[in-house]
Amino acid sequence: MERPTERGGTVTGVRGALGLFKMGAPTHPIFVHFTIALTASSMIFDTLGFLFNKASLTAAGGWTLVGSALMTLATLSTGLTSSTRAPVEEGEARSFLRAHMALGLIFYGLLAAVTLWRLALWQGGAGVTWLYLATMAAVSLVMTVQGYLGGELVYRYGVEVEQAYRELPEREAESAPPEPASSSPRLSPAEKRGGGS
């Protein structure tokens, strides 16, 4: 199977660079970083604002949380798009994918709830409390687990990168059936095709 990523030599000009633009590239990894950064920033700003009694930091914490709640909608929708493009056969990778999909929506429910709480505090003119900060820490922990699962999908299994996971048969009809990931050492794509190095 030819890899579509390498089509020529070193890129030396703008025209060549523009020719390599691939609008079908996954956008989920882009939006994921907004969710992670905005949620984590909100918790840090709110904690610092609470500890040092700085209204400007608390305001920043509120706005970044609202930003996260909005941007995460894009994260979710691009994640769904990505999962419809991943021809993953049953196995470890799909177990990770399923857990990642389920936890994504659970995380969003928590994020929505905590954002509503934060808005209610803002409207009532009240500052954040220890209970709120503890809840934000719990939400951030869920986000961390979710990020870990997503990271494993990309860096261990190569989902939407180079297809290191077991693919559905229709994608590699000419190749031998792949070994289960848990019962054999991982083979490079070239070895899978029986080509050695």
Place this chain on the structure above:
Amino acid sequence: MGIPFIGLSPFQWIALLAAAMTMLLLADAFAGHYRSGFALRSQYAPFISGGLLIVSAAAAAFVPEAAWANLALRAAGWLAIIAGAVGFGFHHFYGMAKKPGGYKWLLHYLMYGAPQLAPLALTATGALALIAARGLAGEASFAGVEIRVLLLGFVAVALAGAILQAGILHYRGAFNNPAMYGPLAAPLLAVFACAWTAVAPSGVALPVLAVLLWLTFLTGFVGLGMHLRGMGRQMGGLYLALFNWLEGPPAFAPALFAGLAAVGLVTIYLL
């Protein structure tokens, strides 16, 4: 009337929630009716009545002072109530009574026939739209019942229906995952707490109800995630998205729990 929340009155929020819930239930209705090939023309009815409800509820939320928007919301609400009730009759007749075996195979058709209570979700959002329209017009009661009490009663009844339908379908799925008991936990307790608060409001009932409604809100999102996971467990997962959307668990149904809980939370915090 009520306390505004980030610039919107409680009834504007309720109108928006009615629009959002209608959109989600129409998505599931489309999956079910598309799966059966839109065999009857009446299967298009929820999309006409529900579509009008979404547009009119959104319009009433954005221009709450406009009399035409309020009138449109009332008309769309009644249309949705009727369409849902007629749909309930159709689901019952074509999904059970007319099937081979009929009522003798009651449990089978409750599980595998057209979902019996699903059309009543449209009736429920229609009723919610009517309450929102009355609230936006400044009316504090309906048929002698205070709107706050009416909304709590609405949440209790609608949640009970959603729990019953989810219970039947999760029974069909043999409760193969412990999370499938979720709709029978906090939401069920919330039904009783809603009734308790509506009948005898007290300093004890209200905080209990608030906690249970927040848990029900989260249960909705857990359900959305688990239903997505359920689609992923089918052969091919989301790579065969259309097929598994049609054949897997109803994708958006759990969001109704979150939506109904949100209506309850608006009621207890803002009204």
